[in-house]
Amino acid sequence: MSKKGEQSRENILMAAKQLVMQNGFAGTSIDDILKAAGVSKGAFFHHFRSKAHLASELVRWHAGNDIRMFRTLAAEAEAMYDDPYDQLMKFLTDFEAYISNSAEPSRGCMYAVYTYESEALDEDVNAFVAETLQQWSAIYIRKFQEVIDRYPPVRPVSARQLSEMIVSLIEGGLILQRAYGNTQITARQSEHFRDYLDLLFAQSRDAAA
Amino acid sequence: MSKKGEQSRENILMAAKQLVMQNGFAGTSIDDILKAAGVSKGAFFHHFRSKAHLASELVRWHAGNDIRMFRTLAAEAEAMYDDPYDQLMKFLTDFEAYISNSAEPSRGCMYAVYTYESEALDEDVNAFVAETLQQWSAIYIRKFQEVIDRYPPVRPVSARQLSEMIVSLIEGGLILQRAYGNTQITARQSEHFRDYLDLLFAQSRDAAA
DNA sequence: TTTAAAACATACCGTTCAGTCTGTTTCGGA
DNA sequence: TCCGAAACAGACTGAACGGTATGTTTTAAA
Incomplete structure (x- = not known):
């Protein structure tokens, strides 16, 4: 080429x-x-070959970059810490920094745009979007599960529920950011989520220390 | 007329x-x-008089119905319980039921649709959407503040942060629902949020009892 | 019963849209 | 240097779009 x-x-x-x-x-x-x-x-x-084809290629291109960035952040966190909880925290804070300091302040999430126009898009594009969101979730789920296994939480929580929670917080936060013209909401929600994790796992972590 | x-x-x-x-x-x-x-x-x-005018009237009509429903749920909760925490829980569970059992299973949130097409809409429509989301938040904020005042949480949390959190969880949950074709995610996230509130306030509530 | 306004119905118009067609230029081998 | 394919450029087309113009029906009060 x-x-x-x-x-x-x-x-x-x-x-x-x-x-x-x-x-x-x-x-x-x-x-x-x-x-x-x-x-x-x-x-x-x-x-x-068509506008629909562009839609398909666009989300695939975008998702490729996204997932690559995610895996890099995850790898960095794993290289820096042994403790899965520390890894998770670094991953979350790095992502907050990425959202906040990105050259182009985040104008939302492309998957959300596609999701809300799903009926007008091809079946396979929708399937790909769902798949990508699940890949994203999967990175979290794996890490949450390690943390849960190592440090029993004070309430029974599933790794899946926690991953859905952080993804929901980010997606919802991006909507509020756009609506309010405030570029900090998503990062603040992620911070808030870390407080929640602290509440869940602090007891076990103190006991382990 | x-x-x-x-x-x-x-x-x-x-x-x-x-x-x-x-x-x-x-x-x-x-x-x-x-x-x-x-x-x-x-x-x-x-x-x-135009398609843009429809956009404006549509979101105003929709928001009117929405806010009315919200205020009704809030009023019911306040009529049933004296304790602000109990009121809050009833309000949240009623809303979960509304999301889950609505005749037309929820296909997302209109404000999210408008937010993601905001650049193509009039300035005042965007302002109205932001205002409506804030009205929605305000209902939560008032109640969270009452709860915080009555039952000091184990971590310092602001009513505003909590309200942004539940709104983000709902908006984000609705996106995941659409993407995954699963109609339960938003309600589950709201349940999860109630667990979080329980963690925050259980200690004070036990002490008060 | 008359009347004027509200509430339609529908043919039509100019523009914009996705997509096509017919070329021209660029480029990497042979 | 030549050739064929890739990479364009841009005029063009038919359909769909938002919106209008003009005429008809319905409604409620006088």
Whole structure:
């Protein structure tokens, strides 16, 4: 593959990502994307056979970057600490920092956009979004389970429930951020969640120490 | 106002609500709404001067019903119990029941749809959505404050933080529900949140008893 | 019963949309 | 240097869209 070809494709994906996050998928026209990406219609339809195909490729491209970033954060945390609880805390704080300090302050979550326009998208795109959210959850679940096994919580909690909770808090926080024009809500909710974990596991951790 | 006139208007709003929740606002055409509502174009533009105006009226109509329902649940809880903690728990469980057993299983939150298409909507509509979310939060905040004042929590928590947390959990839960096709996630997260409250306030409540 | 406004119904209009078609340029081998 | 394929560029098309224009029916008061 030539450099230039890949560059155009990437420009289109980046422009489309920004516009879709701003106006939704149905609210973004191909012409809008062309203008923002600085490419022609011929270029667009050379790389994507339809708008629906772009939707599919866009979320796959985005999810690839996302999951890679997640795995990197998880790996860093695991390299730095032995204790799963410490790993979890570092992972959560790193993610908070990522949300707060990202060059482009977060305008929401692409999976949420896709989810709320799911009926207009292909079946397999919806399946992919669900799958990606589950992959995301899975990273948490594994870590929560290690923590629960090591430090019995004061209340019975499942790793799955906790992972659904943090994902819900983040997704919901991003909505409130957008609605209120406040870029700190999601990070604050994540902090709050860490307090909750502290309440759940502090007793066992103190006992172990 | 005549009965028939109001009936058409209501039909349009109901049809629009359903379609917007399914496909988003940009993804719903006026013709789609006419077909679903069984009215003509003349009727539509008699009641709404544009699609943007419909967006505004729709969210106002929806929010009116919503806030009314919320206030009713709050009033019922306050009539049944004297203790603010008991009131809060009843309010939360009633809302869980409402989410779970609603005739039309919840397909998400209209404010989330509007929030994710905010750039394409009028300034004042966005302001109204933010205001409505804040009204919703305010109901929680008042009650949380009463509970905090009466039963000092084991960790310092603010009523505002707790209200942002439950709203985030609900909004995020509704996204996961849609993505996974599981109608129980939001209610389960609300249950989980009650466990958290129990952890925060159990000590003070035991001491008071 | 008349009347004027409200409440429609529907054909139509200009624009925008996704997608196509017909070329031209770029580029990496042979 | 030549060639074929990849990578464009941009005019064009038919359908769908939001909105309008014009006429008809319904309604409620005088």
